[in-house]
Amino acid sequence: MMRMNILEAFKALGNPTRLSILQNLREPEKHFPPQDEGDVTIDGVCVGSIQEGVGLSQSTTSTYLASLQRAGLVTSKRMGGWTYYKRNEANIKKLIELLGREL
Amino acid sequence: MMRMNILEAFKALGNPTRLSILQNLREPEKHFPPQDEGDVTIDGVCVGSIQEGVGLSQSTTSTYLASLQRAGLVTSKRMGGWTYYKRNEANIKKLIELLGREL
DNA sequence: TTGATGTTTCTAGATATAGCGATATAATGA
DNA sequence: TCATTATATCGCTATATCTAGAAACATCAA
Numbered sequence A, B: 001m002m003r004m005n006i007l008e009a010f011k012a013l014g015n016p017t018r019l020s021i022l023q024n025l026r027e028p029e030k031h032f033p034p035q036d037e038g039d040v041t042i043d044g045v046c047v048g049s050i051q052e053g054v055g056l057s058q059s060t061t062s063t064y065l066a067s068l069q070r071a072g073l074v075t076s077k078r079m080g081g082w083t084y085y086k087r088n089e090a091n092i093k094k095l096i097e098l099l100g101r102e103l
Numbered sequence C: 001t002t003g004a005t006g007t008t009t010c011t012a013g014a015t016a017t018a019g020c021g022a023t024a025t026a027a028t029g030a
Numbered sequence D: 001t002c003a004t005t006a007t008a009t010c011g012c013t014a015t016a017t018c019t020a021g022a023a024a025c026a027t028c029a030a
Helices: A006-013 A014-025 A047-054 A058-072 A089-102 B006-013 B016-024 B047-054 B060-072 B089-102
Strands: A073-079 A082-087 B074-079 B084-085
Touching: A006 A014, A006 A047, A006 A058, A006 A089, A006 B006, A006 B016, A014 A047, A014 A058, A014 A082, A014 B006, A047 A058, A047 A082, A058 A073, A058 A082, A089 B089, B006 B016, B006 B060, B016 B047, B047 B060, B047 B084, B060 B074, B060 B084
Parallel strands: none
Antiparallel strands: A073 A082, B074 B084
16 A cells, blocks of 8 residues: 655645546546446546546546556556546545644 | 635645645744744744745745745734744644545 | 557647745834 | 845746647557
8 A cells, every 4th residue: 555645645636637537536427427348436437538527638637647646546447448547545535634643 | 714725725735845834833842943022833933934944045935935825824923023924723624624525 | 460449658838836036125223 | 214134026047847749559359
């Protein structure tokens, strides 16, 4: 399990698009269309669906997701041709606790 | 009481110097020298003391403090020739609660 | 193998932030 | 009033981030 870093998390979430991606992933079935392969809640949401939601280019969306992942806030899973992203709830919980103690 | 904004707080705290200023202000008497006028805990810490702690220029320090204040994370009080900054504990608490609910 | 599709990485220009010195403002005291 | 000290703001350069398009890579199906 990754050790959470407050500063890196703040940097990643200081961008409105990245913040809203993480928030939308709280209730994936409410913000993203169902997928033929892979359940949005269990497996995560594919990059294409997330891109449609944010309205930026595919490459930018991919870069943002990679950044959220480096910060430990999401995980990715490759299945066939798709990459599915979902929240890393354990790390997010850890972050909030850390903030309560150290912020 | 200011309505806390998650994004603005993240932006302000995504900078290592600003983050550490806020953290040092948790225990002012441990991180800053006593002041002739104004108690570091009750009234806050003057800009000059904070500047010495961070090791950046006076102008940069002042700008950073203004940014933390705009984000609602600190308050300032002018007393004589000095401006004293302290944490806005109520807002910080509100922010952490907001993160627990909305992040 | 070839082509189609989803994703990632590379490159580059536009915009934003970092951080300094100089200047302006405010308060104090001689 | 004038000089001094503390802080804030302005103007600037350097660096970082934003974001797109192009190219590369991966997977699958024909």
